[in-house]
Amino acid sequence: xxxxxxxxxxxxxxxxxxxxxxxxxxxxxxxxxxxxxxxxxxxxxxxxxxxxxxxxxxxxxxxxxxxxxxxxxxxxxxxxxxxxxxxxxxxxxxxxxxxxxxxxxxxxxxxxxxxxxxxxxxxxxxxxxxxxxxxxxxxxxxxxxxxxxxxxxxxxxxxxxxxxxxxxxxxxxxxxxxxxxxxxxxxxxxxxxxxxxxxxxxxxxxxxxxxxxxxxxxxxxxxxxxxxxxxxxxxxxxxxxxxxxxxxxxxxxxxxxxxxxxxxxxxxxxxxxxxxx
Amino acid sequence: xxxxxxxxxxxxxxxxxxxxxxxxxxxxxxxxxxxxxxxxxxxxxxxxxxxxxxxxxxxxxxxxxxxxxxxxxxxxxxxxxxxxxxxxxxxxxxxxxxxxxxxxxxxxxxxxxxxxxxxxxxxxxxxxxxxxxxxxxxxxxxxxxxxxxxxxxxxxxxxxxx
Numbered sequence: 001x002x003x004x005x006x007x008x009x010x011x012x013x014x015x016x017x018x019x020x021x022x023x024x025x026x027x028x029x030x031x032x033x034x035x036x037x038x039x040x041x042x043x044x045x046x047x048x049x050x051x052x053x054x055x056x057x058x059x060x061x062x063x064x065x066x067x068x069x070x071x072x073x074x075x076x077x078x079x080x081x082x083x084x085x086x087x088x089x090x091x092x093x094x095x096x097x098x099x100x101x102x103x104x105x106x107x108x109x110x111x112x113x114x115x116x117x118x119x120x121x122x123x124x125x126x127x128x129x130x131x132x133x134x135x136x137x138x139x140x141x142x143x144x145x146x147x148x149x150x151x152x153x154x155x156x157x158x159x160x161x162x163x164x165x166x167x168x169x170x171x172x173x174x175x176x177x178x179x180x181x182x183x184x185x186x187x188x189x190x191x192x193x194x195x196x197x198x199x200x201x202x203x204x205x206x207x208x209x210x211x212x213x214x215x216x217x218x219x220x221x222x223x224x225x226x227x228x229x230x231x232x233x234x235x236x237x238x239x240x241x242x243x244x245x246x247x248x249x250x251x252x253x254x255x256x257x258x259x260x261x262x263x264x265x266x267x268x269x270x271x272x273x274x275x276x277x
Numbered sequence: 278x279x280x281x282x283x284x285x286x287x288x289x290x291x292x293x294x295x296x297x298x299x300x301x302x303x304x305x306x307x308x309x310x311x312x313x314x315x316x317x318x319x320x321x322x323x324x325x326x327x328x329x330x331x332x333x334x335x336x337x338x339x340x341x342x343x344x345x346x347x348x349x350x351x352x353x354x355x356x357x358x359x360x361x362x363x364x365x366x367x368x369x370x371x372x373x374x375x376x377x378x379x380x381x382x383x384x385x386x387x388x389x390x391x392x393x394x395x396x397x398x399x400x401x402x403x404x405x406x407x408x409x410x411x412x413x414x415x416x417x418x419x420x421x422x423x424x425x426x427x428x429x430x431x432x433x434x435x436x437x438x439x
Contacts, residue, residue, distance in 0.1 A: 018330055022356055024334075031348075037348050040342065051294050189413070250307060
């Protein structure tokens with residue numbers, strides 16, 4: 001029996017190895033969101049990102065002038081301010097009473113640089129050169145000077161992982177600024193799409209899309225993009241709305257982290273998907 | 278076998294830096310080559326299927342850790358595709374397999390499978406269609422990756438044929 005097993009192992013060692021390693025990989029995949037796995041990952045990327053940053057600093061000579069950073073930061077602040085003003089103008093007296101909303105333009109912006117990117121069609125991730133030592137926390141929104149880019153997903157001491165809008169695992173609550181139609185924005189591998197909006201709702205190509213008041217991940221009124229097209233489904237009852245982002249996500253190099261202090265109340269709710277374990 | 282693993286792992290470190298910092302600059306509409314997979318295929322064709330499978334697993338694990346993606350996604354896709362690349366291993370044809378255009382074909386086939394499997398397991402959106410995954414997440418990245426196998430066949434033979 002032992003000889004048989006030994007012979008079997010010798011004859012099929014490649015297959016046995018494949019099965020064992022595949023099982024380990026898939027087990028780790030199912031546990032990749034566990035805190036232990038995240039700790040290991042932040043430790044590894046925190047150390048490896050040093051090499052990426054050195055390489056990036058060399059290649060950045062051929063990129064944008066670093067002195068533009070301050071202007072870009074100012075531009076980002078103005079962008080948020082303009083967006084807020086636009087919204088206020090379009091709201092009636094009743095909504096003005098709600099101006100005590102959290103004001104996104106008052107949140108401090110922390111400038112950061114992208115030091116490495118994982119380029120795939122479905123999993124858009126950046127690693128940036130700011131981490132817990134800069135008071136970055138998981139769940140903070142990330143912007144460019146034009147609009148929303150994504151969300152901080154993991155934080156090491158000096159580096160963080162940003163999950164971009166071009167990631168099929170990120171769903172965000174958005175609203176159309178003109179009509180206050182709410183929906184969930186998701187990346188389908190090609191486009192950012194808001195699904196299942198009733199055709200009776202007033203949606204027009206060119207409408208501005210921003211983060212919703214209902215979002216448990218983002219503060220309200222951060223500009224996301226504009227409606228590029230709307231397509232109705234077979235029955236003609238619902239629309240799928242394609243959105244073009246203001247920010248050039250794949251080409252982003254200089255980013256800003258909106259230093260939002262997480263709400264304890266929201267964090268305590270089960271619906272908050274980013275709740276710390 | 279374990280001693281032989283050290284060399285590709287050492288090559289992996291600078292290649293991973295290039296993959297995560299420079300490769301995004303040459304990506305075409307989110308389609309990017311996977312230089313790490315060229316490395317895995319090369320060493321699989323030189324050392325055999327079992328070696329390649331183990332190498333794919335280890336390098337996939339490291340890449341998962343440093344890229345900030347899901348842990349296990351690269352691990353599984355590299356393990357599986359290195360295993361498939363191992364079918365092309367022939368100890369009498371190592372030179373031919375690694376220094377001819379056949380090497381590019383192997384990278385294309387296995388790289389496409391690797392990219393496709395990676396997209397399949399890392400995607401949580403059920404609306405992404407299979408056609409999209411096969412072409413834009415499988416064949417195109419595989420083709421682009423194969424292109425980066427060219428330097429291996431242009432520069433390697435001269436040294437070995439002497």
